[in-house]
Amino acid sequence: MSAPRTLIDKVWDGHVVRRRADDPDLIYIDLHLVHEASSPQAFDGLRGTGRRVRRPDLTLALEDHNVPTDSLTIADAMGREQVETLRRNCAEHGITVYSLGDGRQGIVHVVAPERGLVQPGTTVVCGDSHTSTHGAFGALAFGVGTGDVEHVLATQTMPLARPRTMAVEFAGALPPDVTAKDLMLAVIAQIGANGANGHVIEYRGAAIEGLTMEGRMTLCNLSVEAGARAGMIAPDEVTYRYLKGRPDAPSGDAWDRAERHWRTLPTDEGARFDRTVTVDAASLAPFVTWGTNPGQAVPVDSAVPDPEAFADEADRAAAERALAYMDLAPGTPMRSIAVDTVFIGSCTNGRIEDLRAAADVMRGRKVADGVTALVVPGSMAVRRAAEEEGLHEVFAAAGAQWRLSGCSMCLGMNADRLVGPRRCASTSNRNYEGRQGDRARTHLVSPAVAAATAVTGRLTPPAGLR
Amino acid sequence: MNALTPITAHTGRAVALRRDQVDTDQIIPASFCKRLTKSGYADALFAGWRKDPGFVLDRPEHAGATVLVAARNFGTGSSREHAVWALRDGGFAAVIASSFGDIFRRNAWRNGLLAVELPEEAVAALADAAEADPGFTVTIDLAGLTVTAGGDRWEFTANERQRRLLMEGLDEIAVTLAEDEAITAYESARHDWLPAAGPRTTPARSRARL
Known part of the structure; x- marks a missing residue:
């Protein structure tokens, strides 16, 4: 009987190509996702050294960061050039690319799972920090820089120091209206935006088992906002049900063999983590950020905190700076804060379940006067699924815009960008200064809170409409 | 990536940016990440904050500083390696902070930008000194894994492989x-x-x- 191991240990150990004392392990990468913004310099590097892409078959490229969501034509010349460069690079190296206009196009972290490409126990990298999303399947998935993109293209491996492990244990069941987004905003508020630096998190507990795959992806997506290298959830029946029948998932006899392996992956009883954090899930409420990093969050029914209340001097200075940028005064009830924009979408909350949650709130209601609401499906497949359910009609009747898929207003890199000191309730992942546009102010929320906020024009939990 | 020029140490003047959680969107906003090159990002470095005429990096007495003394969790956020390219193109050879975003740190070392983690008290002492004297000079020694400045000396740790690659220019x-x-x-x-x-x-x- 070998020593009990964590899910993280098992996936790591299964991918060691070469282990040597005093050197990091060389880890094999099962799936490499590529997009237009972090890859051009990597392909240039290959050309400059005469190297080739080792495994084009384990590489998938998507166009997402630069694409417009109201047209199939990229108006911006630099954005267009970046996308066209990706297409040329993929053609040169035989890499599959789902381009703008293709029915399979979408945000890389939405498309790969919905195709069935992300499987339990695999390793996944992408030149994008939100690659942590894929840990929802029990995969070890993390974002890398362009130099590592080039390294993986050339070698299909990465030399990596073994990460520390952290268990985040959720005690109790989730109250109504509390979503995976709220759960993770609460975790980041508890441990801080660097609380998990250097660690891979495994999320555990009944609240996690009760989440759908979409919810698990939201949770793991936000792992990087706690500073974690990756976040993982053990595969279970929910995972297998989600995967079965997807175009790139195994089938028939291969499925049976795969599933037998997947069932060996969950953390063994008695396995040790380097660190354990416990979160009381049952006491949580819908969360919203008030500041300029994702750890600056409070329950939506509470008020903007007073910087004076922070014991740590640096935290106090950060809070003062954040409130000045956000133009908020301490003690202001969060629910009194008026927004002019609502963004529902992104790799965090752009999946079908997210759109259903938003539509459930908006059904039969109207977007408030003076508020612009954007609903941006995370992929064209999500868009089709939503239209089959009639969700687009709910949004249209409410006065929200129904868009094509892409990263959209999450990051200020495409035409969906806030101009001037606008204030946005956003289902995305980062409330950094200027993230959604120069001087833009972002409040991170769940899709249900975003929809309720669109209806009232002020930060509002769904219960506020009942 | 091609072999780099070996780096064994750096000595330069320090400038302090006393802010926690300096994310990569501040170091380089996404709109600058549409470029296809690995260099030419000097204009993009802290582009948002540079609109403030009093921004510390733009003060004439700090022109030519090569060591950025930051605070907690420098380089948190996006994986964009452009953040490292922008710091390098902006003249920086090292960043000293009490902690770093994991992806940023890896990207930095790969590009020869020394991301050095020191205890908070050491970082605060360096920031105080750099603010008091714009000529304050810091030396980072990769062979001995030490930071020396103003008569003080601190040890730091580094990823052994990345350090070796850098020192041998591999x-x-x-x-x-x-x-x-x-x-x-x-x-x-x-x-x-x-x-x-x-x-x-x-x-x-x-x-x-x-």
């Missing part, structure tokens, strides 16, 4: 390609049900040229 990809036999052996034993994004291909092997 191309990391070439080093890994020398392991081709191990990679090929691993590949031949992979499960047949693992996912593929396109038609199965035979591994394309690049020559290991050290």
Whole structure:
């Protein structure tokens, strides 16, 4: 009987190509996702050294960061050039690319799972920090820089120091209206935006088992906002049900063999983590950020905190700076804060379940006067699924815009960008200064809170409409 | 990536940016990440904050500083390596902070930007000194893993592999390609049900040229 191991240990150990004392392990990468913004310099590097892409078959490229969501034509010349460069690079190296206009196009972290490409126990990298999303399947998935993109293209491996492990244990069941987004905003508020630096998190507990795959992806997506290298959830029946029948998932006899392996992956009883954090899930409420990093969050029914209340001097200075940028005064009830924009979408909350949650709130209601609401499906497949359910009609009747898929207003890199000191309730992942546009102010929320906020024009939990 | 010029130490003037959680969107906003090159990002460095005429990096007395003394969790956020390219193109050879975003730190070392973690008290002392004297000079020694400045000396730790690559000016990809036999052996034993994004291909092997 070998020593009990964590899910993280098992996936790591299964991918060691070469282990040597005093050197990091060389880890094999099962799936490499590529997009237009972090890859051009990597392909240039290959050309400059005469190297080739080792495994084009384990590489998938998507166009997402630069694409417009109201047209199939990229108006911006630099954005267009970046996308066209990706297409040329993929053609040169035989890499599959789902381009703008293709029915399979979408945000890389939405498309790969919905195709069935992300499987339990695999390793996944992408030149994008939100690659942590894929840990929802029990995969070890993390974002890398362009130099590592080039390294993986050339070698299909990465030399990596073994990460520390952290268990985040959720005690109790989730109250109504509390979503995976709220759960993770609460975790980041508890441990801080660097609380998990250097660690891979495994999320555990009944609240996690009760989440759908979409919810698990939201949770793991936000792992990087706690500073974690990756976040993982053990595969279970929910995972297998989600995967079965997807175009790139195994089938028939291969499925049976795969599933037998997947069932060996969950953390063994008695396995040790380097660190354990416990979160009381049952006491949580819908969360919203008030500041300029994702750890600056409070329950939506509470008020903007007073910087004076922070014991740590640096935290106090950060809070003062954040409130000045956000133009908020301490003690202001969060629910009194008026927004002019609502963004529902992104790799965090752009999946079908997210759109259903938003539509459930908006059904039969109207977007408030003076508020612009954007609903941006995370992929064209999500868009089709939503239209089959009639969700687009709910949004249209409410006065929200129904868009094509892409990263959209999450990051200020495409035409969906806030101009001037606008204030946005956003289902995305980062409330950094200027993230959604120069001087833009972002409040991170769940899709249900975003929809309720669109209806009232002020930060509002769904219960506020009942 | 091509082999780098070996780096064994850096000495330069320090400038303090006393802010926690300086994210990569502040270091370089996404709109500058549409470029296709690895250099030419000096204009993008802290582009948002530079609109403030009093921004510390733009004060004439700090012109030519090469060591940025930051605070907690510097480089948190996006994986964009552009953040490192912008700091380098903006004249910086090192960043000293009490903690770093993991992806940023890895990107920094790969590009020869020394991301050095020191205890909070040490970082605060360096920031105080740099603010009091714009000529305050810091030396980072990779061989001895020390930071020396103003008569003080601190030790730091580094990823051994990244340090060795930097000190010897090695191309990391070439080093890994020398392991081709191990990679090929691993590949031949992979499960047949693992996912593929396109038609199965035979591994394309690049020559290991050290």
